[in-house]
Amino acid sequence: MDRLVLLVSTGVARGLVIALFALSLVIIWRAARIVNFGQAAMAVVAVYVAFAVHAATGSYVLAVLGALVTGALLGLAVERGLMRRVPGATPMPGMIVAIGLVMVLQSLLGVLFGPRHRPMSPVFSQSPLYVGDVPVLSRYDLFVLVVALVVVVGLGLLFNRSTLGLQLRAAAVAPEVSRLLGVRVPRMVTIGWMLSSAVAALAVLLLVPTELGLNAHSADVLFVHAFTVAVLGGLDSPAGALVGGLVVGVLISLVTGYASAGLAPLAVLGLLTTVLLVRPGGIFATKEARTA
Amino acid sequence: MSAPAARSASTARGGDTGGGAVRGGGAGTAAALAVEGLVVGYAGAPVVDGLTLEVAPGSVVALLGANGAGKTTVLRTLSGLLTPRGGRVLLDGDDLAAVRVEDRVRRGLVQVPEGRSVVTELTVEENLQLGALWRSAGRAARRTAVDEMYDLFEPLARRRASAGHQLSGGERQMLALARALISRPRVLLLDEPSLGLAPRVVAQLFAVLRERADATGLTVLLAEQNVTSALSIADRGVVLALGEVVADAGAADLAADPALRHAYLGF
Numbered sequence: 001m002d003r004l005v006l007l008v009s010t011g012v013a014r015g016l017v018i019a020l021f022a023l024s025l026v027i028i029w030r031a032a033r034i035v036n037f038g039q040a041a042m043a044v045v046a047v048y049v050a051f052a053v054h055a056a057t058g059s060y061v062l063a064v065l066g067a068l069v070t071g072a073l074l075g076l077a078v079e080r081g082l083m084r085r086v087p088g089a090t091p092m093p094g095m096i097v098a099i100g101l102v103m104v105l106q107s108l109l110g111v112l113f114g115p116r117h118r119p120m121s122p123v124f125s126q127s128p129l130y131v132g133d134v135p136v137l138s139r140y141d142l143f144v145l146v147v148a149l150v151v152v153v154g155l156g157l158l159f160n161r162s163t164l165g166l167q168l169r170a171a172a173v174a175p176e177v178s179r180l181l182g183v184r185v186p187r188m189v190t191i192g193w194m195l196s197s198a199v200a201a202l203a204v205l206l207l208v209p210t211e212l213g214l215n216a217h218s219a220d221v222l223f224v225h226a227f228t229v230a231v232l233g234g235l236d237s238p239a240g241a242l243v244g245g246l247v248v249g250v251l252i253s254l255v256t257g258y259a260s261a262g263l264a265p266l267a268v269l270g271l272l273t274t275v276l277l278v279r280p281g282g283i284f285a286t287k288e289a290r291t292a
Numbered sequence: 293m294s295a296p297a298a299r300s301a302s303t304a305r306g307g308d309t310g311g312g313a314v315r316g317g318g319a320g321t322a323a324a325l326a327v328e329g330l331v332v333g334y335a336g337a338p339v340v341d342g343l344t345l346e347v348a349p350g351s352v353v354a355l356l357g358a359n360g361a362g363k364t365t366v367l368r369t370l371s372g373l374l375t376p377r378g379g380r381v382l383l384d385g386d387d388l389a390a391v392r393v394e395d396r397v398r399r400g401l402v403q404v405p406e407g408r409s410v411v412t413e414l415t416v417e418e419n420l421q422l423g424a425l426w427r428s429a430g431r432a433a434r435r436t437a438v439d440e441m442y443d444l445f446e447p448l449a450r451r452r453a454s455a456g457h458q459l460s461g462g463e464r465q466m467l468a469l470a471r472a473l474i475s476r477p478r479v480l481l482l483d484e485p486s487l488g489l490a491p492r493v494v495a496q497l498f499a500v501l502r503e504r505a506d507a508t509g510l511t512v513l514l515a516e517q518n519v520t521s522a523l524s525i526a527d528r529g530v531v532l533a534l535g536e537v538v539a540d541a542g543a544a545d546l547a548a549d550p551a552l553r554h555a556y557l558g559f
Contacts, residue, residue, distance in 0.1 A: 163421070166418055166421060167422070167425065169413065169414065170411050173411060174411045176373065176405070177405060177409045177411060178411070178422070179373070180373075180402070180403050180404075180405060181423050181425070181426075181471065181472075181475075182397035182398055182425065182426040182427075183422070183425070184394050185394075
């Protein structure tokens with residue numbers, strides 16, 4: 001029983017990070033109708049910057065800021081420099097460009113920093129806290145949980161309570177009508193990319209210390225999990241990303257804890273397959289098409 | 293309504309005693325909207341071929357024609373969604389060639405697209421807020437603007453929290469019109485607003501258009517297949533066939549011309 005509490009609470013913290021990353025995929029999908037396969041590689045670049053900032057200043061807060069700013073700027077550069085020039089009639093060309101981007105970025109990181117994993121120590125202890133005699137999640141997991149929750153709530157407020165959010169939502173589902181109402185749709189797409197890349201960078205930054213460390217491929221598995229989550233919840237649904245993230249996070253934690261870590265990816269794939277069997281339309285059928 | 297709107301009303305309609313000259317005329321008055329030799333379409337077969345048209349300030353002009361006559365193409369070009377191959381679009385004498393859709397809206401040229409263009413994921417309130425956004429910067433100003441529309445279209449006030457997809461066809465068209473009017477446009481382009489609506493609802497919507505034109509000097513270009521209803525509120529009718537103007541006359545004359553009606557309007 002104690003073990004279950006520990007595993008579930010740890011799973012929730014990890015799930016929220018996956019949910020954050022999945023949310024970043026949802027944001028881009030809604031804004032630009034692209035599954036950004038380059039998201040993980042872009043986020044890792046931002047985390048390398050955060051790593052350098054941390055090494056130079058010793059400040060974790062500055063490192064977080066560095067990741068967010070770099071992430072946003074990368075989003076800006078990729079959207080303005082690359083994606084805007086891709087024909088957008090179907091999602092496919094953009095996705096292929098995104099896959100190309102992964103190869104370029106990961107190769108560049110490999111050339112610049114080599115294959116070794118750079119350890120990044122967590123800002124808080126990783127030994128579990130106790131509620132009574134029951135071990136629950138660690139201080140660092142608690143920190144991750146709080147940060148992820150704050151970001152999720154912040155994104156919710158941004159999209160549902162602000163005029164920028166109103167424009168982002170309208171531009172995402174009805175770009176032409178939005179333009180006719182004076183919404184600067186291309187700018188909304190750019191903001192969507194920046195927001196999304198910054199959130200993804202933060203998610204990777206939160207995860208790196210508890211994984212092997214920083215490496216060009218640090219976020220690959222996170223991407224696979226987050227993509228699964230986005231498919232589970234529906235790429236159009238922020239709430240789905242949140243719930244899906246928690247489900248996958250807890251599933252991974254339980255399978256790892258009760259069976260073995262090697263089975264966790266299999267469990268996630270099993271979940272994905274099951275959902276696709278039940279919802280055979282898959283991701284691109286979540287919404288037929290954008291309305292004019 | 294605001295002071296500028298009232299002022300433009302007096303210039304457009306001041307001293308008018310019901311003559312068609314001010315409302316429908318092109319000669320003498322500067323056109324609010326002018327189209328000169330407009331060509332739109334892909335190489336080979338232009339959809340609109342050399343269209344020339346003037347709409348006087350504060351007038352309602354019906355753009356008539358069968359399916360495929362080019363009405364929608366004309367409106368989409370005027371609002372900037374389509375780029376013409378030739379010709380010019382002038383708003384109050386200014387060439388709009390280099391002006392993007394979003395900025396044409398800011399200059400007062402607003403299109404209500406066909407198909408009841410409500411953003412179905414957003415609520416009625418959010419749709420209206422969106423329409424008011426660029427015009428009314430502050431939260432309070434937007435509130436006032438939105439409430440004005442609820443006064444004008446009472447059914448919308450009762451459904452303010454409903455999502456767009458929950459609305460009836462009439463409510464959607466009402467919302468689309470309110471959302472366009474909320475930014476106080478000077479020239480309003482409407483694409484088949486009567487499509488699929490009950491005659492009573494059409495009459496209500498058209499009455500609002502006529503009232504706005506008379507009271508605030510709003511200029512309206514109304515693309516319609518519902519010829520009778522459109523001509524009943526229009527000052528002038530322009531008939532398109534295969535992208536060209538085949539008739540341009542006062543609304544009453546047009547409605548009374550049996551040969552024209554039969555040839556181009558099908559009734």
